[in-house]
Amino acid sequence: MSDLHIADISMRFDLPGGGSVQALENINLNIKSGQLLSVLGPSGCGKTTLLNIIAGFLAPTDGDIHLDGQLIEGPGPERGMVFQQGALFEWMNVRKNVSFGPDMKGVPRSKSAPEVDRLLEMVGLQDFKDKAVYELSGGMQQRVALARCLANDPDVILMDEPLGALDALTREKMQSLVLDLWKETGKTIILITHSVEEALLLGERLLVMAPRPGRVHKEYNLPFAELGVGADLREVKKHPDYTAKREEILAMIWEMEEEIMGRTEEAN
Amino acid sequence: MNESSVFYDLAMETVAIMISVGSVLIFLFGYIAIILVSLFLWRLVRKSVSREKNFNSLKTVTFGDESTVVSNTTASIVSVLLIFVLWGSFTGSKLLPSFLHVPGPYIGSGEFTYTAKDVSGETASANVSVIVHRADKQADKPVVEAGNGIVNDDALVIQAYRSKLLPWDKNDEIKRKNGGEIVKVNDQPISKNNPVDVGFARVSLTDKGTLNVVPYDGIQMEHIYLPAPEQVWSRLLTIADQGYQNITLAQHLGFSLWRVVVGFLIGAIIGIPLGYAMGLSNWFRGWFDPIVEFMRPVPPLALIPLVIIWAGIGEEGKVVLLFLAALWIMAIAARSGVSGVRITKIHAAYSLGASKLQILLRVIIPNSLPEIFTGARVAMGVCWGTVVAAELVAAEKGLGKMIVAASKFQNTDVVIMGIVLIGIIGFAIDVGIRLLERYLVPWKGKG
Numbered sequence: 001m002s003d004l005h006i007a008d009i010s011m012r013f014d015l016p017g018g019g020s021v022q023a024l025e026n027i028n029l030n031i032k033s034g035q036l037l038s039v040l041g042p043s044g045c046g047k048t049t050l051l052n053i054i055a056g057f058l059a060p061t062d063g064d065i066h067l068d069g070q071l072i073e074g075p076g077p078e079r080g081m082v083f084q085q086g087a088l089f090e091w092m093n094v095r096k097n098v099s100f101g102p103d104m105k106g107v108p109r110s111k112s113a114p115e116v117d118r119l120l121e122m123v124g125l126q127d128f129k130d131k132a133v134y135e136l137s138g139g140m141q142q143r144v145a146l147a148r149c150l151a152n153d154p155d156v157i158l159m160d161e162p163l164g165a166l167d168a169l170t171r172e173k174m175q176s177l178v179l180d181l182w183k184e185t186g187k188t189i190i191l192i193t194h195s196v197e198e199a200l201l202l203g204e205r206l207l208v209m210a211p212r213p214g215r216v217h218k219e220y221n222l223p224f225a226e227l228g229v230g231a232d233l234r235e236v237k238k239h240p241d242y243t244a245k246r247e248e249i250l251a252m253i254w255e256m257e258e259e260i261m262g263r264t265e266e267a268n
Numbered sequence: 269m270n271e272s273s274v275f276y277d278l279a280m281e282t283v284a285i286m287i288s289v290g291s292v293l294i295f296l297f298g299y300i301a302i303i304l305v306s307l308f309l310w311r312l313v314r315k316s317v318s319r320e321k322n323f324n325s326l327k328t329v330t331f332g333d334e335s336t337v338v339s340n341t342t343a344s345i346v347s348v349l350l351i352f353v354l355w356g357s358f359t360g361s362k363l364l365p366s367f368l369h370v371p372g373p374y375i376g377s378g379e380f381t382y383t384a385k386d387v388s389g390e391t392a393s394a395n396v397s398v399i400v401h402r403a404d405k406q407a408d409k410p411v412v413e414a415g416n417g418i419v420n421d422d423a424l425v426i427q428a429y430r431s432k433l434l435p436w437d438k439n440d441e442i443k444r445k446n447g448g449e450i451v452k453v454n455d456q457p458i459s460k461n462n463p464v465d466v467g468f469a470r471v472s473l474t475d476k477g478t479l480n481v482v483p484y485d486g487i488q489m490e491h492i493y494l495p496a497p498e499q500v501w502s503r504l505l506t507i508a509d510q511g512y513q514n515i516t517l518a519q520h521l522g523f524s525l526w527r528v529v530v531g532f533l534i535g536a537i538i539g540i541p542l543g544y545a546m547g548l549s550n551w552f553r554g555w556f557d558p559i560v561e562f563m564r565p566v567p568p569l570a571l572i573p574l575v576i577i578w579a580g581i582g583e584e585g586k587v588v589l590l591f592l593a594a595l596w597i598m599a600i601a602a603r604s605g606v607s608g609v610r611i612t613k614i615h616a617a618y619s620l621g622a623s624k625l626q627i628l629l630r631v632i633i634p635n636s637l638p639e640i641f642t643g644a645r646v647a648m649g650v651c652w653g654t655v656v657a658a659e660l661v662a663a664e665k666g667l668g669k670m671i672v673a674a675s676k677f678q679n680t681d682v683v684i685m686g687i688v689l690i691g692i693i694g695f696a697i698d699v700g701i702r703l704l705e706r707y708l709v710p711w712k713g714k715g
Binding site: 055056057074075076077079080081083084085086087088089090091100101104105132134145148149152154158 | 610612613615616617618619620621622623626630631634635637709710711714
């Protein structure tokens with residue numbers, strides 16, 4: 001199975017004006033195949049940096065990451081990525097965007113077409129195959145991005161605030177979709193978010209990160225993702241445990257934000 | 269020449285320019301008045317016609333709301349029509365009813381009398397019949413009887429906008445060499461500094477004692493300075509049919525366009541890869557930045573003399589010039605097209621398994637196309653302007669050559685026709701590229 005081992009990752013880089021930033025310090029994580037991990041934290045806690053290191057876009061200054069025993073040294077198709085927005089190729093229609101991964105591998109369109117059609121149906125875009133992506137709404141564009149990622153059949157899906165730019169209603173629908181896709185495909189998913197609700201709803205496992213230096217502050221194992229599969233997410237939100245956890249985490253993040261503010265004020 | 273005299277000269281020039289600007293202000297205000305009056309009339313017309321109820325017409329705040337300001341088609345039509353009406357009015361165009369013409373030069377016949385006096389103080393009068401004719405028509409000299417008086421009647425034929433001296437004493441007994449002189453015209457005293465208005469002309473006395481007859485010019489433009497619209501049009505037809513100076517219009521046009529297209533294409537073929545290299549590699553960026561940034565602000569027109577020295581006045585020189593005009597623009601457009609690619613797109617492509625070559629071909633190049641089209645529009649505009657200027661300087665064929673040759677023979681109709689043609693073609697090139705752009709890069713501005 002394709003487990004992800006993150007061993008002692010540190011990230012430190014120099015600033016142009018002198019001095020340096022410790023973006024991440026000693027991150028250790030084991031992510032089992034098929035796990036849905038959500039990562040939450042105040043801005044500047046290094047969650048996106050961590051995701052970029054896993055994706056292979058950044059090299060850590062210390063430590064290393066293995067996927068299925070293979071050292072990660074750069075980006076690769078076994079780690080698919082879904083971005084917040086603007087990562088679709090406007091010069092291709094929906095179908096060509098989704099088949100981009102297979103196309104790069106040299107799979108003929110005739111062979112990839114059934115899978116592409118199946119994925120588009122899964123995300124509910126079967127009627128928009130030949131549309132240009134810029135004609136779609138933001139929510140639909142993110143559906144295309146999900147389908148495009150899945151078409152490449154990655155082991156791990158990395159999501160960098162994929163629903164962050166959507167309006168509240170669309171966002172709720174998309175959260176259900178992410179859960180359904182997770183259950184249906186059994187992929188490992190790492191989801192970065194700044195929404196506490198989203199992290200709770202979607203994270204089978206939840207990491208709260210703290211800033212300066214970026215580190216794992218607290219970890220939770222949560223039942224809500226399982227509950228939410230195929231169910232109404234608003235029902236899940238009424239769960240007493242959910243409300244309690246939400247308040248706990250909000251207070252935690254609030255405290256961290258206050259601390260950052262205090263520190264900056266001291267520095268000033 | 270010392271430095272202060274430069275400043276003095278420039279100051280004097282500035283004053284002279286301010287004065288000429290001031291003298292045309294009256295026309296400017298007149299034009300603005302026409303605009304405002306037509307606006308007022310249009311509003312009256314619109315009030316009487318039923319008003320459409322689109323979304324903008326329901327807005328109460330329109331002043332300052334940029335979205336409510338759309339080009340008024342009526343205003344555009346009136347503005348263009350007015351240009352032609354003014355043009356026709358000031359040239360006495362046959363396309364306009366004559367009451368719209370501003371007063372033209374006096375055409376027709378007229379008469380005045382002069383009174384000559386000889387040394388003895390004896391005076392005698394005679395008539396002068398004058399015919400003023402248009403430049404494109406001949407007129408026969410009016411017949412006057414030979415007469416046998418002391419002074420006899422004369423006749424003059426004058427072309428419009430010209431004047432003529434009247435050697436009145438040729439057929440008279442009173443001669444200037446004998447001390448005879450003219451003292452009155454139409455019974456009004458005349459002297460060297462005191463000309464007489466005879467109704468259709470001004471008659472003055474020259475130093476040598478002859479009469480100078482200057483028919484009134486009116487305020488229409490003489491056709492050798494500004495031909496009427498229909499003359500320009502008919503000149504276009506004859507030149508399209510027979511050519512100008514043994515070179516057909518198609519040749520003039522074809523050569524200009526051919527130079528632009530070839531120069532632009534070579535510039536694009538070299539400039540675009542250069543821009544890509546600069547956008548993708550530190551080394552290439554560092555290598556070419558100083559060259560491109562230096563060459564870009566040099567106007568291509570400033571290179572004409574050097575290009576003529578190096579490549580002569582043949583086709584190579586012009587193509588080289590246009591190549592240089594297009595090269596830097598296209599390189600910079602391609603560079604910013606590459607730099608403008610969103611990093612998320614590149615990351616997405618890498619994590620979908622694309623190789624560097626695939627990313628170049630499938631992501632970077634398509635992503636840069638909108639910028640390249642913008643660059644192409646600018647470059648074609650600059651090339652078109654440059655080719656005309658280069659042809660003005662030296663060429664055998666081409667629209668620029670045609671108008672500069674025509675200007676040497678005062679063929680103003682050809683010059684104006686050429687300028688209009690140059691404008692229309694420049695506009696057509698721009699529209700053509702925009703259409704191509706809409707067809708080839710429909711995603712422009714929608715990323």
